[in-house]
Amino acid sequence: MIQAISVDMDGTFLDANSEYDHERFEEIYANLRQSGIKFIVASGNQYYQLKSFFPGKDHELFYVAENGAVIFHNNKLLSVNQFSNTLVEKILRTLTEDYQDLQVILCGVKSAYLLKKADPNFKEFARKYYFELKEVESFATLPDDTFIKFALDVAIHQTTQIVEQLNQTFQDDIRAVSSGHGSIDIILPGVTKGSAIKQLLTQWQVNPEQLLAFGDANNDLEMLQLTPHSYAMKESSEEVLATANNIAPSSNEAGVLAVIEHYLDDKSNTPTK
Template identity: 25%
Template sequence: MDGTLLNEQSQMTEATKEACRLLRESGCKLVISTGRTYKSACLPIDGFPFDGYVCSNGATVHDANGATVQETSLPADMIQQALHTLRQIPLYYELHDTESNRWMVQEDRERIELLIQDDTSIEGLSLRRFAFYEWARVTPFAELMERIKTGETRVVKLFFWHPIPDELLSVRQKLEQWSGEAEITSSGRHNIEVIPKGVSKWEGLAYFCKKWGLSPEQVMMFGDAENDREALSQAGFPVVMDNAAPAVKELARFIAPHHDEDGVAQFIRQHILAGG
């Protein structure tokens, strides 16, 4: 979604909605594939009727009406160990659960707010608007750890963010000790996302391929980031956005225009609906 379907204001424009509507009318199935939680994914599409949703990088999969059809959570002991280690570093972090809740530790909230209060990027503004004031469930550290230990809260993703990308290098290095239990990926230069081992956007999309009797060769995947790598590698028609990093562009069969120029809509109209 971010950096692909949505523009710089995190909006699905009317031009993109119309192109997607025409694509659905032609008989294609449209699936959102995102690092966002389901609730967060629904915000910018403003009710557009997608046929399915692969969320939290594939850790949760939802059908057209939002019902969860597949979910995978991180090991409770791994989460506890990782947070005990990483919450000592001055960075923003959240825990996302199977119910689309975004959890924050009460003792760390003030420090986190200071970290992002001066950030004026779209991502920084979104963090303040959605995580702090509308989405986050804030709870004491000990209480959150107990919820995770008992299984009352099942976490599907750890999200780490810092305004200076280089500051995340040491975070990624520390996370490598749990690489046998989790996948470490990213949806942008400023974040690191930790998801269950074996989970990816492609694994989520595979659910819909099986449901609809489609082969990988019949799938077109739009993407721009590291967390799109598996899906772009497996899809028969990998389309990478012009704003993507060079390493991701190496996976492309086609390049779509920049995401802030309605790149997905332009590609759909010029290369699919036009019979290209």
């Protein structure tokens, strides 16, 4: 029996307009609470942005943000995996010196940071996903924060190449992963949505086989590998489609809500590929 549900947001839970059917979700969520099923929001995005989608539920939901680097619950930081400042400085030098036309966000626990000289279109894009965002003159002096992730924006056709180059340059110090649509996240090795969710499941004494998980991009792979009840959205990356055991309707068809409703109605009958 399902005891926990984890959902990616962009391209999974949210539609193309970054919306979802609130009324339908509220009805589903009431049933989840009644059944004691925990709901995990698992995203590469910032905690302060994620919680804005679920007003009034901070004391109930669990947020695995920044691709597993942090876990928040009830407005409290439960777990953090951080880069050393020395490594942060080394990565920033490489990004600014070796790559042209690459936009960078330095993600901290308190806020995210970008350069004042960054492309105006990128700034507008960044404000959509980072509700706590500050502009700085330079990264030569690091802000007073704990750093957990780098978010990069690159030309879509360069994504795979840059991911491979970064992983080769820094070897075991970092892990670069595509999060879709020209976005690249640089995270610590072993820190993933999957590792953070596994930590929560262990605390709750919930077996991974009791997890229902949804994703669409490569930063969801470890989360989907946790459970046989894994769902790739219909419009997912090839790797996600190959990894997940099931396929859900697209995010524009409210695929996550449809599958959860199915489980609530008939837990013994799960659609497969």
